[in-house]
Amino acid sequence: MHDVVIVGGGPVGLVLACELGLAGCSVLVLEREPEPRSPWKANPLGMRGLSAASVEAFYRRGMLHPLLKASGVDDYPGADEPAPPRGVGHFAGMMLDPAKVDVAALPFRLPSPAMEGVMTTLEAVETVLSERASELGVEVRRGVTVSDIAQGAESVVLQAGEHEYMARWVVGCDGGRSAVRRLAGFDFVGTEPQFTGYVVLATIADPGKLRPGFTLTPTGMYLRTPTEGHIGMLDFDGGAFDRSQRPTREHLQAVLRRVSGTDVTLSDVQLASSFTDRAMQTTTYRQGRVLLAGDAAHIHSPLGAQGLNLGIGDAMNLGWKLAATVHGYAPDGLLDTYTRERHPIGARVLAWTRAQAAVMRPDPHAQAIQGLIRDLIGTGDGTTYVFDRTSGSSIRYDLGSERPLVGRNAPDLRLEDGTRLGDLMQDGRGVALDFSVDRCLHSSAMGWASRMRYAAGPATNDLGLGAVLVRPDGIVAWAGDRDPDREAFERAVGHWFGSPAI
Structure with missing residues (x-):
């Protein structure tokens, strides 16, 4: 077994x-x-x-x-300086400019x-x-x-x-x-679909009729990637054409013509699949x-x-x-x-x-919202917000602490000797980082040595903290002041790692 x-x-x-x-x-x-x-x-x-x-x-x-x-x-x-990201993707097919991401506004971002x-x-x-x-x-x-x-x-x-x-x-x-x-x-449980989506690898007789990248149209959306013949489409048919049906060349061509507003021709289809937005x-x-x-x-x-x-x-x-x-x-x-x-x-x-x-629905109300969204994501705050959501930076679990770092993905804290948090997590154990002068958490952490690593020393940027407890999944479970409370630390370790293995 x-x-x-x-x-x-x-x-x-x-x-x-x-x-x-x-x-x-x-x-x-x-x-x-x-x-x-x-x-x-x-x-x-x-x-x-x-x-x-x-x-x-x-x-x-x-x-x-x-x-x-x-x-x-x-x-x-x-990994030396936190630079703006080179790509931040899109929202509803509307591309974002990575240069507009305000790196300083992202929470607890350290070089990594x-x-x-x-x-x-x-x-x-x-x-x-x-x-x-x-x-x-x-x-x-x-x-x-x-x-x-x-x-x-x-x-x-x-x-x-x-x-x-x-x-x-x-x-x-x-x-x-x-x-x-x-x-x-x-x-x-959830919601039923509004569209059928398609991923297609085909030979396009007249590819110049399709614009590169995401194109929102009054009848749907299509995506033409840099790879020759690789196309994505969204057809707002209520999800009527799902995976139970085989997408033929004729069907795919008809959908592409409808959503692109062109008379583009697919001369051959190598691979095709459909999906929906059922949530x-x-x-x-x-x-x-x-x-x-x-x-x-x-x-x-x-x-x-x-x-x-x-x-x-x-x-x-x-x-x-x-x-x-x-x-x-x-x-x-x-x-x-x-x-x-x-x-x-x-x-x-x-x-x-x-x-x-x-937002992508082909109706006047959704298209009005599209214009509003374009204006918002054209700003630095709007682009930063979308990046924050899609990068995982904004995820925070409610672990019952008012400290803003607790419950978040830990930044890659680095000790002055060059040791990074990421280096300490490769064996899958949790990590206790102690930046305090007297290293008061050392003996307390030893009872959990098989489940947690302890590392001490000054940090290049300690974010104003004296100690941090990081779970094996990289989430900050506890954070202490420059003079850490040893009893509070022990309670936090016991809460997540059980009784000490002495």
Whole structure:
């Protein structure tokens, strides 16, 4: 019996597998697809944008450079000065100017090797994660389709064909049509679609008739990327044409002509897929010994490239909590904080994508709002706000503290000897940074040495603090003054890491 069986071997399942493997759990990943490679994962169809928060997760686990290499990125910015981002994406197809981002207004931003997002592919992400998972002893079995789930008091049994798999815990990371979600009886609620979207790789007889980039029109939207023949489209048909139908060349050409207002011709279609803006979320992320992460827990349109990043955030939040539960030192209720912390973040992203769909509707009211939004995002404050939302910088969990840093993703604090917070987090443990003169937290932290690292010394920028406690997922759990309260520190460590292992 494994500690954890993860159903779904995409990026979210692999991030979670790596987190659990790093913590010494026995992990089995069951993946439905028989082969890891697919044209839908490679460039251009598999192109994805990782937010700064997601890139930081790779950095903190020592996988940033392999990720950059696999993504073909060789000019990533350094880590000495916080510079404006080079790309901030779009809102509802309206591009933003990265030069208008007010870096000084971003909360607690310090120089870091992971200050920006990265354009990559699913293939690159999965390759890096698969290699790390293998190094950590994670087993991945492909071509396995789960057909039934039976929960007991101490274990879960998965049925897949003639095979049974038993685990103490099961996590569904098996996408928007999750079998785990359905079989375990999760409630899945939300809103129905307004549009059908298409991703197409085709031969265009007259590409000059289509403008490059995002183009909002009175009848929809289309996107022409720099890759020849790669097109995206949104057709506001109420989601009438979904994945249950095969998009033919004739249908795709008719939609493209309608939304572009041209007589453009598709002479051949190599690959095509459809999607909608249906926005749904499970009411909880846990049912007994079964949990969900990524698209299995929430689906929405890909507008703004939030889905993959949301799933990675789920996996990072869940991994250390589930590992602590497996090993028996989790404080009471720790695993329940997964839903409590991540469900509001998922709901926030669903609302963000719904807002974009509403603005893009081909009607006079939505087009009037488009004009207003263009004016707002043309300002520095507007661009900074959108970047703050899409980069992950604005995420803050309610951890019951009035300190503005607590509950946020920790900045890459650096000691004067050159040691960075990111360097200290590669083994998956939490970190206590003590900047105080007398290092009064040292002996107190030793009881949790197997779960938390302690590092002391003056910092290049301590943000006016004397000490910081960072959870394994990079979230600040506690922050103390220049003369830290040792008892308050011990309470915070006990709250998140359980009783000291003495």
